[in-house]
Amino acid sequence: MHEPVLWSDDNSPHSPRFGDVYRSRAGGLVQAQTVFVGGCQLPQRWRGAPRFCLLETGFGLGLNFLATWAAWQADTGRCASLHYVAIEAYPVPAADLLRSAQALVPAEPALIAHAGVLAQAWHALRPGLQDFYFADGALRLTLAIGPVLAMLQQLDCVADAVYLDGFNPAKNPEMWSQPTLDAVAAHCRPGSVLASYSVAAPVRAALKHAGFSVRRRPGVPPKWQRLEANWAPAMR
Ligand SMILES: C[S@@+](CC[C@H](N)C(=O)[O-])C[C@H]1O[C@@H](n2cnc3c(N)ncnc32)[C@H](O)[C@@H]1O
Structure with a gap:
């Protein structure tokens, strides 16, 4: 079950299925670090916690x-145990995981090394839930392979932080629908933080309806804005 990735001349990864890019052409790593890691106020939020759980829609x-x-490895105050739960209906080949990390400019040796370890573990994928352990077991990746809503309904986790990263909502509404975002909220606790590159009005409205308080923040070019939210159902 390996989804083809098309690589353009400028080394941007595209999805033929969705007609969209996996990440912004310029600054893919800055987007990950600013929109998602920084948007969830990491590493601060995992400091002092024995464990921390992250949920991502769209592992890509x-x-x-x-x-x-x-970021976790580099943080001397990191939580002892990090659980990263990611949903993906169409896993890409291991070679593309590696190529993606190698294509980053400037080169990030730590990421390339981690991508090599991930690519080695990336075999015998099957629909449903699959666990991978890294960093001597302190980092657990649960890959939920299947359609987003069905996977959210199968998962049993409480997320301290959520990354929403499911292609352009206009091209892929299922990842951003009200039932999907309600199911994301069902995995949150009061104060759970959420980050996304999308500030589309229907996404913000669906998040608010699901109990999130939503804020727009200055984005990473070419996007003007990015989104941060907290699950705060009583504040609606
Ligand atoms: C923008 S990419 C994610 C990029 C990724 N977060 C990364 O860091 O590389 C969006 C991902 O969502 C997945 N996806 C799209 N629709 C889906 C659905 N309905 N259910 C599950 N995954 C879906 C796509 O296959 C794609 O890998």
Whole structure:
């Protein structure tokens, strides 16, 4: 079950299925670090916690995962145990995970090393839930392979932080629908933080309806804005 990735001349990864890019052409890593890791106020939020759980919709090329792994590894105050739960209906080949990390400019040796470890573990994928352990077991990746809503309904986790990264909502509404975002909220606790590059009005409205308080923040070019939210159902 390996989804083809098309690589353009400028080394941007595209999805033929969705007619969209996996990440912004310029600054893919900055987007991961600023929109997602920074947008969830990491590493501060995992400091002092024994464990921390992150939920991502759209694992894709694993860039957000690798950026989170690198930030966690580099943080001397990191939580002892990090659980990264990611949903993906169409896993890409291991070679594309590696190529994606190698294509980053400037080169990020830590990410390339982590991508190599991930690519080695990336075999015998099957629909449903699959666990991978890294960093001597302190980092657990649960990959939920299947359609987003069905996977959210199968998962049993409480997320301290959520990354929403599911292609352009106009091209892929299922990842951003009210039932999907309600199901995301069902995995949150009061105060759970959420980050996304999308500030589309229907996404913000669906998040508010699901109990999130939503803020727009200055974005990473070419996007003007990015989104941060907290699950605060009583504040609606
Ligand atoms: C923008 S990419 C994610 C990029 C990724 N977060 C990264 O760091 O590389 C969006 C991902 O969502 C997945 N996806 C799209 N629709 C889906 C659905 N309905 N259910 C599950 N995954 C879906 C796509 O296959 C794609 O890998």
